[in-house]
Amino acid sequence: MATVQLKSVEKAYAGHKVIHGVDLEIRDREFMVFVGPSGCGKSTLLRMIAGLEEITGGDLLIDGTRANDVSPDRRGLAMVFQSYALYPHMTVADNMGFALKLAKVPEAERNAKVAAAAKILKLEDYLDRKPKALSGGQRQRVAIGRAIVRAPKVFLFDEPLSNLDAALRVQMRIELARLHKELDATMIYVTHDQVEAMTLADRIVVLNAGKIEQVGRPLELYERPRNLFVAGFLGSPKMNFVETAVQSADATGVTVGLPGGHSIKIAAKPARVAKGDRVTLGVRAEHLVVDPAGALVGRADVVEHLGGEVLAYVDIGGSMVVAKLPGHDRIVVGDPVSLAIRDGGAILFDAKGEAMPALGA
Amino acid sequence: MNPKLVRKLALTVLAWSVAGIMFFPVAWMLVTAFKTEIDAVTPSLVFSPTFENFVVVDQRADYFKFAMNSVVIAFGSTILALALAVPAAYAMAFYPGRFTKDILLWMLSTKMLPAVGVLVPMYLIFRNTGLLDTRTGLIIVHTLVNLPIIVWMCYSFFKDIPNEILEAGRMDGARPREQLFYLLLPLTLPGIGSTALLAIILSWNEAFWSLNLSAANAAPLTAFIASFSSPEGLFWAKLSAASTMAVAPILIFGWLTQRQLVRGLTFGAVK
Numbered sequence: 001m002a003t004v005q006l007k008s009v010e011k012a013y014a015g016h017k018v019i020h021g022v023d024l025e026i027r028d029r030e031f032m033v034f035v036g037p038s039g040c041g042k043s044t045l046l047r048m049i050a051g052l053e054e055i056t057g058g059d060l061l062i063d064g065t066r067a068n069d070v071s072p073d074r075r076g077l078a079m080v081f082q083s084y085a086l087y088p089h090m091t092v093a094d095n096m097g098f099a100l101k102l103a104k105v106p107e108a109e110r111n112a113k114v115a116a117a118a119k120i121l122k123l124e125d126y127l128d129r130k131p132k133a134l135s136g137g138q139r140q141r142v143a144i145g146r147a148i149v150r151a152p153k154v155f156l157f158d159e160p161l162s163n164l165d166a167a168l169r170v171q172m173r174i175e176l177a178r179l180h181k182e183l184d185a186t187m188i189y190v191t192h193d194q195v196e197a198m199t200l201a202d203r204i205v206v207l208n209a210g211k212i213e214q215v216g217r218p219l220e221l222y223e224r225p226r227n228l229f230v231a232g233f234l235g236s237p238k239m240n241f242v243e244t245a246v247q248s249a250d251a252t253g254v255t256v257g258l259p260g261g262h263s264i265k266i267a268a269k270p271a272r273v274a275k276g277d278r279v280t281l282g283v284r285a286e287h288l289v290v291d292p293a294g295a296l297v298g299r300a301d302v303v304e305h306l307g308g309e310v311l312a313y314v315d316i317g318g319s320m321v322v323a324k325l326p327g328h329d330r331i332v333v334g335d336p337v338s339l340a341i342r343d344g345g346a347i348l349f350d351a352k353g354e355a356m357p358a359l360g361a
Numbered sequence: 362m363n364p365k366l367v368r369k370l371a372l373t374v375l376a377w378s379v380a381g382i383m384f385f386p387v388a389w390m391l392v393t394a395f396k397t398e399i400d401a402v403t404p405s406l407v408f409s410p411t412f413e414n415f416v417v418v419d420q421r422a423d424y425f426k427f428a429m430n431s432v433v434i435a436f437g438s439t440i441l442a443l444a445l446a447v448p449a450a451y452a453m454a455f456y457p458g459r460f461t462k463d464i465l466l467w468m469l470s471t472k473m474l475p476a477v478g479v480l481v482p483m484y485l486i487f488r489n490t491g492l493l494d495t496r497t498g499l500i501i502v503h504t505l506v507n508l509p510i511i512v513w514m515c516y517s518f519f520k521d522i523p524n525e526i527l528e529a530g531r532m533d534g535a536r537p538r539e540q541l542f543y544l545l546l547p548l549t550l551p552g553i554g555s556t557a558l559l560a561i562i563l564s565w566n567e568a569f570w571s572l573n574l575s576a577a578n579a580a581p582l583t584a585f586i587a588s589f590s591s592p593e594g595l596f597w598a599k600l601s602a603a604s605t606m607a608v609a610p611i612l613i614f615g616w617l618t619q620r621q622l623v624r625g626l627t628f629g630a631v632k
Contacts, residue, residue, distance in 0.1 A: 050532065051531075051532075052528050052531065052532075071531075072531050072532050073531065073532060073533065073534030073535075077532070078532060079528075079529070079532045081525045081528070081529060082525075083523065083525050085523070085525035085526050085528065085529040086526075086529075087526060087529070087530075087544060088526075088548065089547045089548055098530075098533050098535075098543070099532075099533035099534055102533060102534045102535055102539060102543075103534060146529075146533070150533075
C-alpha cells in the first residue's frame with residue numbers, strides 16, 4: 001500500500017504564492033503524471049512531496065500519515081533527478097548502494113540488492129564503472145537503479161528523460177512503462193512533454209500557474225477537456241480554436257457562425273449561453289474531414305506530407321485550422337479545401353474558457 | 362622570418378626575462394651564502410665557495426629548534442584553520458542566510474586592515490592570556506590570519522558542487538555530516554588539498570606576528586632570519602646562509618607539490 005494525498009497544499013516564497021491550494025489523491029500503484037508548461041509548479045509540487053521543499057500550507061499525507069515535517073529519507077520515497085545527480089566519485093554499484101550503506105545494511109545484503117536492481121536495468125556489466133564512463137541512457141538507468149534498491153513506497157521522477165536524445169527518450173519511455181508493471185509501485189512523474197504524459201500515465205494532472213486545471217485518465221482529458229488550457233495543452237498538432245459567436249441556442253444544440261459566412265450546429269447544452277455570446281469552437285485536427293459540402297471553406301496554406309498522414313493548414317476566412325488527412329491525400333498548397341467536422345468532434349468553450357457539456361452528457 | 366615565429370620567440374624571451382628577474386634575488390642569496398664575508402660585498406661571481414657561514418650560523422643559533430617551531434606552527438594552524446573553515450564554508454554554501462554574503466565580504470575586509478593597527482591590543486591580549494612566545498599562540502594567530510582566504514576557497518569549491526547531488530544524498534538519507542564526509546569532501550579533495558598547501562606556505566612565510574609575539578621559545582624560522590640582521594651590523598654572507606636555511610624546506614615543499622597546487626587552484630574552472 002502506498003498512497004499520497006495532498007490537502008490544500010500551498011507553497012509561497014517570501015509571501016509570493018506559487019502553488020495555490022492543491023487537492024489531490026494519488027492511489028496505490030498508480031502511475032500519476034504531473035504535466036504543464038514550464039513554471040507551472042509541477043516540479044515544486046514534486047519536491048514538496050519529496051521533502052526537498054518546505055510545505056507552507058496544507059497537509060501532505062503518505063499512506064494516511066501526515067508527512068509535512070518528516071525528513072526526506074524517512075518518507076519512504078525515492079527520487080530520480082533530471083540531471084541524474086549521480087555521485088561522480090563512486091562506482092555504479094556504490095551509487096546504487098549508498099542509501100543502504102547509510103542505513104547500515106550489511107554488505108552481503110546490500111550487494112544482493114544492488115545486483116538484483118542491476119539485473120532489472122541491464123547494468124550488470126557496468127557495476128565497477130564511474131558515472132563519467134557511462135552514456136546518458138546508462139546514467140539514467142543508474143539513477144533509476146539507485147531508487148529501486150531502496151524499495152521505496154513511492155517513486156518520484158523529475159523530468160527524467162529530458163536530457164536524453166529523441167530516440168533514447170522513446171526507448172526509455174517504454175522501459176519505464178515496463179518497469180512500472182514489473183515493480184508494481186506507486187509512481188509520480190513530472191514532465192512537460194505531453195506525449196510522455198499520454199503514454200505513461202494511469203492518470204494525468206494538468207497544472208497551470210500553480211493550480212490544477214484537470215485530473216483524469218489520459219483519454220478522458222484528451223476527449224473531454226474541461227477548459228481551453230487543457231484542450232490546447234494535450235494533443236499534437238494542437239487543437240484548432242475558432243473564435244466565434246452564438247447565433248441561436250435551444251434544446252437541440254447551439255448554432256455558431258464560422259469564418260467565411262457559414263454556420264454550424266453543435267450538440268452542446270444551451271444552458272450557459274444566449275444569442276450573441278462570444279464562444280470558442282474547438283476541433284481536433286483528426287476530426288476534420290475533406291467534404292465538398294463542408295462548412296469550413298478555404299485554401300490550403302501549408303501542407304506537410306508525413307507519409308502516414310497529411311497535415312493541411314487551411315486558411316478559412318483569416319483563421320488557420322489544421323486538418324489531419326489520410327496519407328494518400330495528394331493535396332497541394334493553394335488547393336481550395338472544404339472541411340466538415342465529424343459528429344461529436346467539436347467542443348464549445350464559453351467566454352470564460354470553460355467547456356460546455358455535450359447534449360446527453 | 363615568419364611573423365608567428367618571431368612572436369613566439371619574443372614571448373619566450375620575455376617569459377624567461379620575467380622569470381629571471383623574479384628568481385634573481387633568490388639566486389643571489391644562494392650564491393652569497395657560499396661566499397666569505399669579504400667576497401659578499403663585491404658583486405663578483407668568481408670566488409672560492411665555503412661552508413663556513415652555515416657552520417657559524419648553526420653554532421650561533423639552534424636552527425632545528427626554529428625549524429621545528431615553523432613546522433609545528435604551519436601544520437598546526439593549517440589543520441585548525443581547515444577544521445574551522447570547512448564547516449563554515451559548508452554552512453555558507455548550502456544554507457545561506459540573509460547575511461552570508463556580507464559575512465564573506467567582512468571576513469575578506471579584515472585582510473585590508475594593516476596588521477600593525479591591532480598590534481598593541483593583540484600584544485596585550487596575548488600577554489594577559491599567557492600566550493606570548495608560545496607555539497599555541499602563534500598557531501592561533503596564523504589560523505586567524507589565514508582563515509578568511511581558506512573559508513573563501515572552500516566556499517567557492519563547495520559552490521561548484523551541483524545542489525542536486527546533495528539533494529540526492531538527502532533522499533538517500535545522508536545527514537549534513539554524512540553529506541560532508543561522503544559527498545562533499547571526496548568531491549572537493551583536490552581543491553581542499555591545494556588550500557592546505559597554500560595555508561602551510563603562507564604560515565611558514567608569515568613574519569609580522571611571528572616576530573612580534575614570540576621570543577626565545579616559540580620563534581619560527583622568520584625570526585631566525587631576522588635575528589641575523591641586527592645585533593653586530595650586517596653580515597651579508599651569514600644572513601644569506603640563514604635565509605637559505607629558512608626558505609629551503611618550504612621551497613622544496615612547494616616545488617614537490619606544485620602540480621597538486623595548480624590542479625587544485627584551477628579545480629572546477631574547467632568542467
